Amino acid sequence: MKIAYTALLAVILMSSSNLHAQLTCEVQSFDFELPKIADGSIEVRSNAAQIIKDEIAVFEGNVLITTPDSIIQADSANLRENGQRLQASGNVTYTDELLHVESLGIEANAEIELLQLQSTEYQIKGVNGRGGADLLSISRERGVILENVSFTTCPKGDEDWKIQASEISIRKGMPFGEAKHTRFYVGGVPVFYLPYFAFPITTERQTGFLFPKIGSTGSTGIEYEQPFYWNIAPNVDTTISTRYMSNRGLQLKNEWRYLTNNHYGELQLEYLAKDTDIGNDDPRYFYRFSHKGKLSENWSVTADVSDISDNNYIVDLRSDYYNQADTHLYRQAGLSYFSEDLDFNVFVRDFTTIGNFDDNYRALPEAKLAYSTSLNEWFDFDIKSELAYFDNRLEQRPDALRFHIEPSLSIPYQRAWGELLAEVSVMHTYYDQDIEGMPNTNLEETVERTLGQARFYGSLIFEREQTIGDTDYLVTFEPKTQYLYTSYQDQSNIGFYDTTELLTTFSNLFRGQEFTGLDRINDNNQFTLGATTRIIDDNNREMLVASIGQIFYVESAQLQASQRQDNRSSIAAELDWRINRNWFVHSDFQVGNDTNKVERSSFSTEYRLSENKLIQINHRYIRELSNEKIDQFGVSASWPMGDNWHWVGRYYRDFERSRTTESFMGIEYESCCWALRLTVQRNLATRFNNDGFRDVNEFDSGIALQFVFKGMGSPSNKVDMLRQGLFGYRQPFVLN
Template sequence: MKIAKIGLILSAGLCAAHAHGQLVCEVQSFDFTPPKIADGTIEVTSDAAQIIKDELAVFEGNVVIKTRDSIIQADSANLRENGRTIVASGDVIYTDELLQVESLGIEANAELELLQLQSTDYKIRGINGRGGANLLSISTEQGVILEDVSFTTCPKGGEDWRIQASEIAIRKGKPFGEAKHTRFYIADVPVFYLPYFAFPITTERQTGFLFPEIGSTSSTGIEYEQPFYWNIAPNIDTTISTRFMTNRGLQLKNEWRYLTEQHSGELQLEYLANDIDTDLDEPRYFYRLSHKGKLSENWSVTADISDISDNNYIVDLRSDYYNQADTHLYRQAGLSYFSDSLDFSMFIRDFTTIGNFDDNYRALPEAKLGYSTALNDWLEFDVKSEMAYFDNRLDQRPDAFRLHVEPSLSIPYQRAWGELLAQVSVLHTYYNQDIVEPSTTVLEETVDRTLGQARLYGSLIFERPQDVANDQYMITFEPKAQYLYTSYQDQSNIGLYDTTELLTTFSNIFRGQEFTGLDRINDNNQFTLGATTRIIDNNNRELLVASVGQILYLDDAKLQSSQRDDNRSAIAAEVDWRVNQNWFLHSDIQLGNQTNKVERSSFSTEYRLDENRLIQLNHRYIRELSGEKIDQFGVSASWPISQNWHWVGRYYRDFERSRTTESFVGIEYESCCWALRLTVQRHLATRFNNDGFRDIDEFDSGIALQFVFKGIGSGSGKVDMLSQGLFGYRQPFVLN
């Protein structure tokens, strides 16, 4: 499938100077400090002055006229009626807090509160833009009105684009300016026309039409989306959009936002009544509700609820909130309480599964309660409890009620040089399972499981200052050890409701649990040994963190789901290294004990000179995952070619299948006031077939062309081009 897309972007921001041969643009601006004079007073200075009675004052040479709100510079000026009328000529420059205007002549009338300038060149404060107007009027009643006006962010002599309008009005007290009969020009060629549009001049919102979005893809055909913004109240607004697609029909989109002192949220709705490109007789839709709020100092509520009409909705129609590679849309809402000793939460957890997968369990609801208190200076008492009801849409799968209580006594001892923890716990879980008849499983309707657990954990911190190349660093060595014992009970009569196997990473080996959730708790009689080393600079910033660890099993596991082939786990290691201010590296690895082969590994390194110049390498390896081997390599890069040209690219290779999974390249030409972007990509198709399975053997390719007019609207950086596509770009790690 080939996809072609053409877009128009209006980009905000001032041109900035870039070093190392990158584009350098002169930022046009002006300073204005209001004169410190009394309101209603006019102060005039000049080389020569002549006053004729009280009717006329004539000033010649370097004339400067100051009021409380403005400054006028001119070659000559006449003041009549004691300053009520001012006429200035010559090289006139008018400056106030909003505008700086160069003109051949200016006339001001104090009684009408009107100022007019003819044949002007102007600059707008806070915007890297300029233009000209045949007539510029400033009045207390009307605000600023420019007639037969032009606007551009390009430097003089390089007007690659401009806006021409019959009138632009910036009215007093209104947050938006208005433009009439507006033509967009590239060079001297008109490319776009709007009879009317409003543009912001403050951060305040106002009801009106926004810039339309125009594009074309093979999936949607030619599409035109027109958003309308409604500022309902200072804390409530909505954007209503109509999106017409020649291949699919008319789609309605709506976004609501609300904000109070304690609550905030968004609601997105998308609806396509009849998709003419599919055989579906039902409408296609998407909705998402996101809410966060505080009920009091301790109580809070959250919600994140999404759903789509069919598996291919995101692939066919795109989404601003989900990626086409996503497999789940989460739906959850909950209530939480937090205090120094007591934590409580109750959630309803559900999700929409995209594709033909066995439906997972929903928690309707899930409640957790935790309590902690100090019995004396040495002994602490904690209790963790959880209650959940698991529901499944499939009739052949059992529903279940689960109650878990886990009291524990611990002796924590913490000092600057290390830590010691001794803890004993009782893990009691009760299940009531709704067995589906006729049953072919060994599940039992009622199950009581009680396990005992003892933990002894200790760690030490050794520090040593070290001078390297006249810089001082702190090097630490932090050995840690843990003994864990957990009793055994047969758990084959318990279903799997929220449980999956954990990976053998360094952070997981000290948990003592091989599974998420509570449906499987493995028996343990084991030692865990590990160590971490750090290099810390004078700013208390970690330059290197490296960790390695392994579990030593004293007994074979009795739990069937946790049986092992050896008396030691895989060796787990992790490294985060800030080599210098430009080089970063992250890696984690699990090395098999018996085979001495790598079971899992990931590697990422990034060379970054500045915001737009970077190279990133990634590799991921898994020896066995659901019967398949994963061996993938990726590279992403962003780099300037010359002063005006910039290149970005991304490439991912699957070595196991000997094929390219994604390739992406983008090139941009940028001047000081406009840019042109061309992106080409090819990646694995993610569309679902009629059986609900993703097609892993077909590819999609696409091309997109974007014009960027710098100076108005919203914009994005060059690296943002890498966010497009199947994988996208993200920084792989962050050190403090």
């Protein structure tokens, strides 16, 4: 009967798990405890017994048969051929450690190892599911066969949905089972039919069809995706899927996976020969290859390569790996070496840009080497170096070779009360720029830049026990200061290859660099002052972390790309506050020194009672970004409306343009064994026009209806609905 349990559990709950929902049907359970009997023996108890030696033993009234691994109860039972054959009838129950079966009758033949139960109702221990079968047969020759079998997670007498199959069989020596003529019923009405499918009954992967995916969206229409799994080898497999979309046609999808002792990787392929919604014959495709491997104890390799056929592929057809807000796809591969003192890596980096953006530079290749060692008790020596060749497809942009080396000598001093650091560095960079055919450029073919830098950093940690209300906390105050000097050299003769300006956030105040990359290194003569305070409870959990800081310039910067309007930077501050177990606040902002006005800010507050009961309010403000002002407000909520109804919603408003950028609402009715979800959404369209620019004035609307068989779906909850769309739900706080 353990085989029968495996069969039932595999076919009915294959590739599924119960939804993490608040409302679930009561899991039926049963007690099973075997009394102690002699090994291999069978014990029979009854109100009356009649035994004819070597022929038959008849038991009547409250018959209890105990075997080494099961208990059978019946009104009457016959044992023949010295217990080799058993027949029981009248309120028959069979129970083992995994399964409880009620039946009209049971027959067993130990000689041919055959067990049959008629008109059964079964119950799986610890699983919120039950069902029935006209005949449950287990034999040595045929294996396990269930005829006219059903399954549901709904309570008895209230079967809102169920699955019915004419036959489920698990043949002897086969690693998979077979189901024939499977029907899905909702409210007694058949809604889906599968004539045949196979399912695994062991932990080993088996070739066969997987459970189909069915859905509907406004972009693709009605969808049906049928995956087929091919177990090529113990360490290689592939899943081939056909995806039919009523609005767009038939798409082929393929995923390959491989695994060795030191390497693993995946290859995803998607191909749509003709999109009937677009009306042209151009095929649409997506591919992604990823690999991670270990060559030895210190050497490793990685690769991540993706591409799409057109700008709107992800928007129209969706992707499991990217979302519609992404602006580029990675195309890179690298080799790395790591040891205690030496790190080395070489990468080839490229990007597939989405939309009409200036083509990014490719690094073909980019090699970095870093070495660090302690000279003695006081001094540390570090050296960083980089060699990169930058290539661009645009003729008006030069290719360039860049070599950078940066030795530094430091005196670090760290204690529980704080940290002191003195560091001096020399930064030398060499450029060889291909400016042929660019007569009006300020760039020079060969450039050498050598800069010196001195940095002095110190921080202290003050702690005290503090009682706030009736609770004891540890309160810290952590002032920190830094002096930074960097020499100046004109860099207008160098192009921009991997360099952009950094935002003035609190964490960036102490970096001493206003740019990413190496193409611009700003001259500095400045002090940075900042402080952080923390409130920590008895469980070493941060209740509040607040930081504020500012840079004070002793001299104005001479670098053209780093001209400053004042002798001080913007004030940068951050706050994370766990007000109590339910309320959280996160905020960061920068206030301009010359205007005393907020330049950038973000604010999020969340009230959370449980995983599915929350309200979140957000606001984002940027005074100027690409000559535009951003002033957006949003609210997200998930809240129950009684025992069976749940509501989620999201609303975002652009105050600058006086319009709604996204609105979303979902409502769900949930019983203990099924759920019905209705979602309605309207948001800014993110499709690209023919010129490669996103349309910021068009809106998309959509409505979706989803029926969920609880116990037959992937793990989910109400908050998952909030994660849909442009501004999906995210927790705002980063406290430990």
